[in-house]
Amino acid sequence: MGVRSRLGALFKGPEEFDLTSGGIGKPLFFLSMPIVVTNLFQTAYNLADTFWLGQYSTDALAAISFAFPMVFLLISLGMGISVAGSVLVAQYTGAGEEREAEYAASQTVTFAVTASVLLGGIGYFLVEDFLGLMGASDDVLPLASSYMEVISLGLLFMFGFAVFISLMRGYGDTITPMLVMFGSVVLNIVLDPFLIFGWGPFPRLGIEGAAIATVFSRALALFVGLAIMFRGTRGVEINLRDMAPDFTYLRRLLRIGLPASVEGTGRALSMNLLLFIVALFPDAVVAAYGIGTRVFSVVFLPAIAVARGVETMTGQNIGAAKPDRADRAAGLAATVLFAVLTGAGVLVWLLAAPIADVFTTDPAVVDIAAGFLRYVALTFGFIGIMRAYTGSFRGAGKTLTAAAISVLMLGLVRFPIAWVAAGEIGETGIWLSFAVSNVVGAAVAYAWYRRGTWREGDLTESRVDLDDPSTSTSAGGD
Known part of the structure; x- marks a missing residue:
């Protein structure tokens, strides 16, 4: 109980504070603190990948250094949809327009899936040319390319999880994404050495193993996030009836x-x-x-x-x-x-x-x-x-x-x-x-x-x- 009470004192959900009335400092703190922890989890995941690949080979470590800017670029190209969704959910929530917030979130998920599939496909076919342009050596280029091919095919899961975090944050819930991120990072860290080095029944996949661990852990996190949003018991709710593509709404998201x-x-x-x-x-x-x-x-x-x-x-x-x-x-x-x-x-x-x-x-x-x-x-x-x-x-x-x-x-x-x-x-x-x-x-x-x-x-x-x-x-x- 002592640990739980301390966690409860540090992390409070949106049901325990109002972002549109009362003091400013306390709700801003409780809103931001879980985001700090979520980002620390992401940093831990990056460090774990770097550590295990460094143990595997120097070329693999160099390959992931070249791959990271491309991952960042692909996600950045599509991040506008998640930002727009977060902004609209936040504004409608503040206005008390719950139904509008649900519709905005549902349309955001629909077009985020579409964008991630398109960007992942483009990334898959342009991987080698991009990494070659970045100056990857002949030893590093095949490794970086194989890593990015897996990441590109799994971009739907990586970007989809980022959208889940954005939509929940727009509603004011930053704790739920933090907890889901924690589970995802732990799973990724555990899977890394098994898939990279071929421990136990797993094959020795090298740098591809690191990419598969990343995609798998993000896919599981996305499924958990979608289940949370479809149930609507925490944060914003999404509905299948609102997910048919509305291209009028797409223009608003793009603007x-x-x-x-x-x-x-x-x-x-x-x-x-x-x-x-x-x-x-x-x-x-x-x-x-x-x-x-x-x-x-x-x-x-x-x-x-x-x-x-x-x-x-x-x-x-x-x-x-x-x-x-x-x-x-x-x-x-x-x-x-x-x-x-x-x-x-x-x-x-x-x-x-x-x-x-x-x-x-x-x-x-x-x-x-x-x-x-x-x-x-x-x-x-x-x-x-x-x-x-x-x-x-x-x-x-x-x-x-x-x-x-x-x-x-x-x-x-x-x-x-x-x-x-x-x-x-x-x-x-x-x-x-x-x-x-x-x-x-x-x-x-x-x-x-x-x-x-x-x-x-x-x-x-x-x-x-x-x-x-x-x-x-x-x-x-x-």
């Missing part, structure tokens, strides 16, 4: 979701473009870059989680016609994240060398990685500001604004500075591009948010009259 896909795809492409610049330097610099970006991915977990919480709170309060409350939530999140991440940045600045030393025994790599961390660490807080306000933009349905800020930060500030400065002052120019773009991104997001153009969400334009027999949606009505 909100397409900019979110552009934002995610822009992030994925920026990762790959920066790799081209980094690859011009010696291997020690490439290794240091990898260490730095891994550290950043862990440090920024709270910012990502809180931004998702702000997205949901903004959506529900826009739906409830309470934009001032949404404004307060974004402001509080920006302030807290700036303080927390700045504190984390100070610690990383002070402990840069010991942190780098955890990842490598090469003194040259430690020295370069420590320099990278020190250049960027004191700007961590600005990432918190940008994430908080872009999360609020997305929650209001202004995904184009969020995408524009991201593209500005990555494509017009970070990449050009890295390209030019790297030629003038070496790898330090790349580190400097991260620091400058973090500050510029925060300043632009704050200034844009203060204009107040986010206050009118997309709820009215996206509403469907489910009781009107003349509409296409009535065919599956109550």
